Amino acid sequence: MADDGANGSTPHSSASSLSPSRAGDFLTCPLLYRFRVIDRLPEPPSPAAARGTLVHAVLEHLFDQPAAGRTPEAARSLLGPEWDRLLAAEPALAGLFAAEEDRVSWLEEAGTMLDRYFTLEDPRRLEPAHRELCVEAELASGLRLRGYIDRLDVAPGGEIRIVDYKTGTAPPAEFEARALFQMKFYALVLWRAQGTLPRLLQLIYLGNGEIVRYQPDEADLRATERKVEAVWQAIERARADRDWRPRPGRLCDWCAHKPICPAFGGTPPPLPEPEAVPVPAGQQPCAPDQEPSLLDLA
Ligand code: SF4
Numbered sequence: 172m173a174d175d176g177a178n179g180s181t182p183h184s185s186a187s188s189l190s191p192s193r194a195g196d197f198l199t200c201p202l203l204y205r206f207r208v209i210d211r212l213p214e215p216p217s218p219a220a221a222r223g224t225l226v227h228a229v230l231e232h233l234f235d236q237p238a239a240g241r242t243p244e245a246a247r248s249l250l251g252p253e254w255d256r257l258l259a260a261e262p263a264l265a266g267l268f269a270a271e272e273d274r275v276s277w278l279e280e281a282g283t284m285l286d287r288y289f290t291l292e293d294p295r296r297l298e299p300a301h302r303e304l305c306v307e308a309e310l311a312s313g314l315r316l317r318g319y320i321d322r323l324d325v326a327p328g329g330e331i332r333i334v335d336y337k338t339g340t341a342p343p344a345e346f347e348a349r350a351l352f353q354m355k356f357y358a359l360v361l362w363r364a365q366g367t368l369p370r371l372l373q374l375i376y377l378g379n380g381e382i383v384r385y386q387p388d389e390a391d392l393r394a395t396e397r398k399v400e401a402v403w404q405a406i407e408r409a410r411a412d413r414d415w416r417p418r419p420g421r422l423c424d425w426c427a428h429k430p431i432c433p434a435f436g437g438t439p440p441p442l443p444e445p446e447a448v449p450v451p452a453g454q455q456p457c458a459p460d461q462e463p464s465l466l467d468l469a
Contacts, residue, residue, distance in 0.1 A: 187403065188315040191356040192462070194402050195349065197409075199422055202439070204406065205415035206428045207462055210440060214427040214462055216264050221257070222281050223338040226377060227321065228253040229285060230336055231302045233294060241294040246285040250278060284338055284377040291375055291382055299334075300325040308363035310396065314403050316360045330370040333357050340378035350374060351385055355395040358387050368392065413442055 197204040206212045229249045233241050258264050268274040301323040309315045322334040335354060342350055354372035362368050374383040409415050417434040431437040 187313060188317060189399065189403055189406075190316075190318050191353040192318075194356065194399065195353060197402055197406055198349065198352075199420070200418040200426075201405075201409050201415045202417040202432065202434075203426060203428065205409075205442070206431075206439070209410075209415070209443060212428060212440075216261065216267055217427070218267055218277055219338070219425075220462075221264055221267060222277060222284075224257060225250065225254055225281050226284050226338050227303075227336055228257065229281075230288065230321070234297075234299055234302060238295045238298070243286055243289045246288070247282050250281060250285070254278070287377050287380045288336075288375070290380055297324065299323065306357065306360045306364060308360045310363065310400065312400060314400065316356065316363070316399065318357050318360055320357050320361075326370075329367070331361065331367060332371040332373055333361070333369050334373045334375065337374060337376045338378055339376065341374075341376040341381040341383060347383065350383070352395070352398070354385065355387055355391060356399065359392045359395045359399065362392055363396075410445075415442075 193204065193208060196207055207214075229246055232249055232253065233246050236245055268277065299322045301320070304320045304323050305317070306320055307315060307317040320333055321336050324332040324334060326332070333354060335357075337350075341347075351372070351374075354374060358369045358372060368389060369387060372385045372387060376383070417432055419432075419434040423429055423432070423435070426432070429435050429437070431439050433439065
């Protein structure tokens, strides 16, 4: 891999680190990236994000059961305990619902997504190699990539399938490339970390019951690497110029920072001085991202 990363990029500092969610934020809107990574503005929990976390937790722990026990009923029975666990970890979630019936109908929607999962896959026939796998790799330029993979399946012949659950609906054509970019990002990290090219990328949309599959090849992942480097260079340019422009679009309706966004008449807080910006938890090696990308919510 002598030419790896030989793309004319400048070397990066050891603190340089990028996840697919934060790369997606910058591509969606540089100001959103700033609010999340530079300002570290808190975001109130939202029912959509919390439901995504809950459904992911259930699907992760469903595979703790022996294969024969991975039934729709078993999945639904995990909703209550997993919700209690999330509440204990983040008590603010308790304020998500004004009335008990709101919570019940929200929980029912999560149950419907789990039922839909069983129309797409039979987990009794699967034995994942990893769940919620943290992957990291350092590119030749010094840029560190990291991410959490929902599920990694490895066939007896060694072929790798990367699986990602989405609780939204499959995106329209103009956003599908963005969703696949996230998957190619994971594939790139695995390839660079382990030297094995994943055979299949699989996005499971539980909002509408669709599966998107993609077979990456080496040229794909090299192109992804160039794109990731270009995104990071654009981020570093914005950081140096202190220029984080809003890029309004369809996903603004999902943005917690709309009230302070100048594109909607708001006023952002003063930009912190560079020395006042710690390396945020979401940028440290293999810490999970605190916030999902807006694409995951829409
Ligand atoms: S509201 Fe839209 S334009 Fe403004 S910060 Fe959020 S995503 Fe960017």
